[in-house]
Amino acid sequence: MSNRNQSQESRRRAIQLLGGLPLAMALPSRAQEYPVRPVKIIVPYGPGTVSDLTARLLAERLSELWKQGVVVDNQTGAGGAIGTNAIARSIPDGYTLGMLASNHAMNAALYSNLSYDAVKDFKLLVHTTFNQFAFCVNPGLPVQSLRQLIDLAKERPGYVTYGSSGNGGSPHLAMAKLAYMAGVQLTHIPYKSNGAGVTDLLSGQIMMMSTSISVLAPHVKAGKLRALAVSGQTRSPLLPDVPTVAEAGIAGYEMTNWNGLVGPASMSDAIASKIQNDVLSILKDIRTQERVAALGAELAPLESVAFEKKLQAEILSWTEVVKSAKVKVD
Template identity: 40%
Template sequence: MPAISAWRAALAAFTLAACSAPGLAPAASAWPEKPVTLVVPYPPGGPTDIVARVVAQGLGEALGQTVIVDNRSGAGGNIGADMVAKSAPDGYTLLLATTAHAINMSLFKNLGYDTQKSFVPVSLLTKGPLVIVTRPDLPAHSVSELIALAKQRAGQLTFASSGNGQSTHLSAELFNTMAGTRMVHVPYRGSAPALTDVMGGQADLMFDTMLSSMPYVKAGKLQALAITGAQRSPAAPDLPTVAEAGLKNYEATAWNGLMAPAGTPPAVVQKLSASLQQVLGRPDVQQKFAAQGFAADWMTPDDTRRFVSDEVRKWAEVVRASGATVN
């Protein structure tokens, strides 16, 4: 008996020592032990990239590890999303998801990932309206005048977007559906070239982020008609909403969220969520987003999952009604 007791004591001591060893500690409790990569599926310098860099800096400070922004653009945000979906679910590779990742579920016929099944939502990051901007000489100075002109010139007015499946694309398709207009979509690789062509008259208008377009509005190079949110934006309080300006019940918002590969340990997701709540609650972070026309919008993982599910359903209806599709 003494020998057995001594053996059990030795085994318990060994087990305790093993669990306490740095190399054998549970990954979730030790996370993060190295830099974290935040994949942004769009080019540097755009609205999503700017949000990502603010979040990466704050998250790095909260976690005590560097958060590296990795731009993997292409295919309407699908290249970066597919990369993260296939990454190890260890919390070291994260996705900066956008409205497009809800839209793409019904817009693209062959996706290599499923927005709702391939990822575990962590939190929403920002939410904000788009703004309808036109070339300065377009003879429409309000939403009502734009609708009248688009009906008069059915199939002739063109709207630019930052790419197929982006919020800048489907927000205009929603407008077409609700207003009974037939404006023609012209996709670009990002907001910058799209806005350049609107200013140059090669395209008539665009539904774009306030961050990208409002500096040109203030410079007189673009005309702003309305914003797409349910309420007016503090970044442009004089601009009416589309609903106020003549298209009742219209609302479209652009959002950014943080997601991790499916299978990421719940403890890691919760630590990320708590850290983001801290970051998004900081006044300096909120001010940076507000200057871009966004509002910081932390959500629990469960609330984020429900939000994304609602967005997938909403935009599927828009895609169906518009007939838009991308192979």
């Protein structure tokens, strides 16, 4: 037999062999190969936020696991909408992911003209962590508890001023929800950044602020601020002596700033499942747990179905708050 005929016969036998095997055994799937090149995680919020730090922690651990570079790309602007739109419109091959936060649900409640659908345009992969907010006042304000603050606000509507990182952000809506549920009128002073608001709170230019516990706890422990309550269902390990808002007198109040890994909606289920399983395994690791705690965050792993239910419920809840509290954005 000639070399050419031998080659043809070899190819014929190989095709017959492959034809008798399941496809998954015959050829490696994309999910089995993934990733074969670097992966990008878009964060629609600024460097140093809990969302950014959570994304960087996952990027580091996934790089170790996948033996591929995983980089974080902060695409800020429009309250997170610019980076979020970039995630939704990215190629759905698993090489562009995103780290979203509670602000994603809030934007859906605040804006009717977003360039994306907050649920339908995303493949929700893993809800990863959350961080609580602390409600703090300057010690010069003569209140020792949240109940005393509410009583003061009822006696003097609009007298109590509070700062935030800007209209429509989570610090703004956390306070708007508190005021709405307490039935009081507070005066909102938006800043261009969280840090600018904290600076004025420390100096007494504003009376109150609510933002991530990790930001405010050092000032509370130094005696420069007074913490009246924390925003979650349970007390925070960072401020264990400070009651929750519900314990302090506003039953039913809860607000946590969650973080979750997502991709564009049409990403394949196989790749999405691999990413989800790999991230969940990382979140179970003690090294990850210790570093999450150091960020002032708490672990809350949720798979895609539970993550989507949470997101839809939050959009409905914030829509009610925005409407009832008449929250305005520029």
